[in-house]
Amino acid sequence: MIHWEPFYPAAVYVAIIAAVIGLLVIASRVATSRRARSPLVLALRGAALGCLILLLLNPVDRRETVLPPRQPSVAILVDCSQSMVLGQYEPRIERVKRIVAGSARAAKSSGTPKLHLFRFGKRLAKAAETGALTASDDTTDLASALERLPSRTFGEDLRAVVVFSDGAIDTMDRTLSAATAYRRNGLPLHCFTPVDDQLRGDLAIEQLVVPSRVTPGSKAIVRASIHNRGFDNERVLVSVRSASRPHELALAKLPLTLSEGTNLCELPIPVDDAAGDLVLEIPTLTGEAIGSNNQVPFRLPIRDRRIKVFYMEGTAGTEYTFLRDALQEDPNTSCVSAVVNNQYAQRPTIQRVDDPYRGFPSTRKELFQYDVVICSDIPRSSFTPEQIEWTVDLVNRRGGGFVMVGGHTSFGSGGWDQTPWDGLIPFDMAGRRDYLNQTFQVEVPAAARSHPIMTLLDDPQKNTLALQSMPRFFGTNVIARVKPAATLLGQSGSRLSGIGVMPVLACESFGRGRTFAMATDTTAYWGRDFERRWGEGDNRYYRKFWRNVVGWLSENSYASQQRLIIHTDRVLYAPGDPIEVSVEAFDENAEPTTAYRVTAQLRSVDPSRTETGSETAPESATELEINQSLQRYEGSLDAALSGQERDPSAVMQPVELHVTLWRQDEAVSRGVVELQLVEQAEEWLRPNARPDKLRQICEASGGKMIDDEGQLRRLLSTFQPTRGEVLVHTLPQWDRSFLWALFVGLLGTEWVVRRRGN
Incomplete structure (x- = not known):
């Protein structure tokens, strides 16, 4: 569509038109020839000038394009x-x-x-x-x-x-x-x-201080700081309970009337060897923003060098007492005994003798507190797959010990060759699912008589006689052979029916730990004489034998290595707080020493993490300094984790302080202390x-x-699309050929008409 977009105001164009008309009138009057004054010539001239005026009005071709509606x-x-x-x-x-x-x-x-x-x-x-x-x-x-x-x-x-x-x-x-x-x-x-x-506010345990060392039978004073926002004058009960037995009576209670801000309290706790993990807690109040910061787990630092044994016995009655009493005769050994309830049921249960409501350790952490696990005639259905795997880790990664003793549900007859424990046991059980009720003697090879397990007496000759006096057994599981890496400690003294001479006692190293296997039973029926008559009118050799087994198995155990005593100034830390660490180290004779190098490193809790076996300290570890006057190591490190380990959405994050004792580049001992990182940013303090x-x-x-x-x-x-934008396209028309042709034609016609008239 043609539109006009004049270059000048309308008055200019009016003046131009008037001027053109005036010129035409003047031209008609002053013309010397009759043809020059003719109306046709004047009309042609006016038309030509009109074309010029038309071009000055700037004709354009204008077109509009409407875009789609805008979202x-x-x-x-x-x-x-x-x-x-x-x-x-x-x-x-x-x-x-x-x-x-x-x-x-x-x-x-x-x-x-x-x-x-x-x-x-x-x-x-x-x-x-x-x-x-x-x-x-x-x-x-x-x-x-x-x-x-x-x-x-x-x-x-x-x-x-x-x-x-x-x-x-x-x-x-x-x-x-x-x-x-x-x-x-x-x-x-x-x-x-x-x-x-x-939501009314929040209570938070912000500090917890535990004594650096306590002794069993005493009382430990635990000091806590509780921060209160929004619950002024409310009354709460601060308590300390066993983490594994939360429904039992609290070990300590303290009623506390809250005031705004920080509230301090002290709780005296009876120190008990069997206390294990504890938890300080305050109840979650109605309208409280965060409940996870109302509980803090901790552990009293009881120094205990005793070897810890978890012993399970499948034979009914009080048969477990023979082996348990033999171990506990040594004051440096503690033994938790357990029996199986209805051994041949589809799903038998393991019950501790001193606490029938508890069985085999229910967590990896609890199991790792033991040095040695003894499994005597226990059905494999008594365990979960996780418990079986944890036991392998106890030996392989934690340097612990494992024992399997014979019985109807042991070794191949119990199907243990189809479990991860098959790798632990020094016998090859493949294809053997039977057992024999046959009387036989055990013969100890000459090369095995000096082995620590078989050393009952210091005098070699007397020791040989003691080993030769081992009572007869009345049955055994059938074993194919001893594994190539295992050590044979005893075999049948005569050929067994359909088998020949068969291995009965063997041991081997597995990963960082050790294992021992006894094809026959240590209790009635097969071992009734063994547990009662191996001695000099008593069972002293029996007792010494089992103490030797446990001592040899636990030599590399992390749980029994009390080479380190680690103390931190408190249990709770805000990110970036300094952790003050002091460490006491002991040599092979349990004497205090500063002859080693000690490093400390803070790490997140990761159950899947395994020790790498690296013989060099990580670069992120802090080396502690020696305080010769106090015979200990001291140092400070920041309560900070790397970005990948830090959980920014957690109000309270458990962490582990890993302390390692080094002899040059060899890791002699390791210790772990559990701490808590408590987020104290304003985001948490303004619930x-x-x-x-x-x-x-x-x-x-x-x-x-x-x-x-x-x-x-x-x-x-309410937000609807708007009308699309209009795009205007303009095309000037002054350069159109027909306009210039008309202009030239008018001028030419005027010239022709005027010339012919002359």
């Missing part, structure tokens, strides 16, 4: 600071994720608006989906997020910003300034707060939501508070 967009900003994991019944972040996901589905089904999801805390970042929203940042910097958002949404038809936060916002002044700027640009900020009206701050932000930007998901969906539905 509106809304930015969703989700607070991913640590305080968003709080909540009475549901973490705040989970509630926000649920609402955002529902609103996103509704917007997608309706086709409008387009949602842009961002997370903010320390910094603003695009989130592909709600699953990427984790509350891990230690600050809530909404101001920086609002300042950076325009560059992240450039080119979008941004209509509004919706902020999901609990209101624990830093730099409020900057945030309000940014909100005001958004208002000037016509972009409102709407806010949603996951408010929990039941209550602050909707008042978000309301100020909404008012400053011209937005409003959103109360629920339905209100958010209604808000999003």
Whole structure:
């Protein structure tokens, strides 16, 4: 379509037209020839001048193109600071994720608006989906997020910003300034707060100090610091309980009336060898933000060099007492005895003699407190697959010992060749699932008589006689052979029916630990004389034999190596706090020494982590200094983990302090102390939501508070696409050929007419 876009104002064109008309009139009057004054010539001249005026009016061809409607967009900003994991019944972040996901589905089904999801805390970042929203940042910097958002949404038809936060916002002044700027640009900020009206505050155990050393039978004073926010004048009961037996009576209790801020308390705890892991706890109150910081596990540092044995006996009655009493005759050995309930049932259970409600250790950590495990005629169905694997790890990685004693449910007849224990046992059990009820003597080979297990007496001749006096046995499991790497300690003195001479006693090294196997039984029926009559009118050689077995098996055990006593100034640390460490080291004769090198390293708790066997200290380990006057090592290291090991979403994270004793580049002994990292950032110390701050932000930007998901969906539905942008294309017409042809034609015609008239 032709439009006119004149170069000059209309008055100029009027003046030009008037001037042209005046010139034509003057020309007609002053012309000397009759033809020059003719109306035709004047008309042709006027037409030519009219073409020039037409070109000066700048004719253009104008066309319009309407683009498609523009999709509106809304930015969703989700607070991913640590305080968003709080909540009475549901973490705040989970509630926000649920609402955002529902609103996103509704917007997608309706086709409008387009949602842009961002997370903010320390910094603003695009989130592909709600699953990427984790509350891990230690600050809530909404101001920086609002300042950076325009560059992240450039080119979008941004209509509004919706902020999901609990209101624990830093730099409020900057945030309000940014909100005001958004208002000037016509972009409102709407806010949603996951408010929990039941949330009143929080209690947290922030410090725990345990004595550096305690002795059994005494009382240990444990000091704790409890931080209170929001529960002023409430009365709570602070208690210490056994971690493995939480339903038993508390070892110590202290009623405490809370005051705002820090509350100090002391609890006297009776020291017991069997106490094990303990836990200091305060009850979780109604309206409390975080429950996980109300409990702190710890352990009293009882110095104990005794070898710890877990002994399981399948023979019914009191048969277990023979072996147990033999071990406990040595004051440096403690033995936990257990029997099997209904040995031949489909799923028999193991019960400890002193505590029938407990059986085989239920955790890897509990099992690793023992040096030696003795399994005497126990069905494999009494164990879980995990317990079997833990036992392998106890020997292979922790240097512990393992014993299997014969019986109807032992070795191949018990199906143990189909379990990981097959690797532990020094006998080859493959294909042998039977046993014999046949009387035989055990013969100790000459080469084995000097082995530590078979050394009953110091005098070699007397020792040989003692070994030769070993009573007869009345049955045995059938064993194929001794494994190539094992040591044969005893074999049948005569040929057994259908078998020949068969190995009966053997031992071997396995990984860092050691194992021992006895094909026959140590109790009635097969070993009834062995347990009662091997001695000089008593069973002294029997008792010495089993003490030798346990002593040899436990020589490399981490649990029995009390070469290190480790003490820290407390149990709880905030990230970055200094951990003051002191270590007492002992030589092979249990004498205090400073002749070694000692390193300490803080690591996260990882059950799957295994010792690498490295003979050099890691670069991140801290070397402790020697204090000669106190005969110990001292040092300090930061309570800090690497980024991969740190769990920023945890209020309280268990960690391990690994201490290693080095002789040049050889690791002589290792020790581990469990500590706790307690997050004390402001994000955790401000548990209550602050909707008042978000309301100020909404008012400053011209937005409003959103109360629920339905209100958010209604808000999003108001954003409709805008009419597409109109693109105008103009094409000048002054250079059209027909206009210039007309102009030239008029001039030529005027010339011809005028010449012919002359």
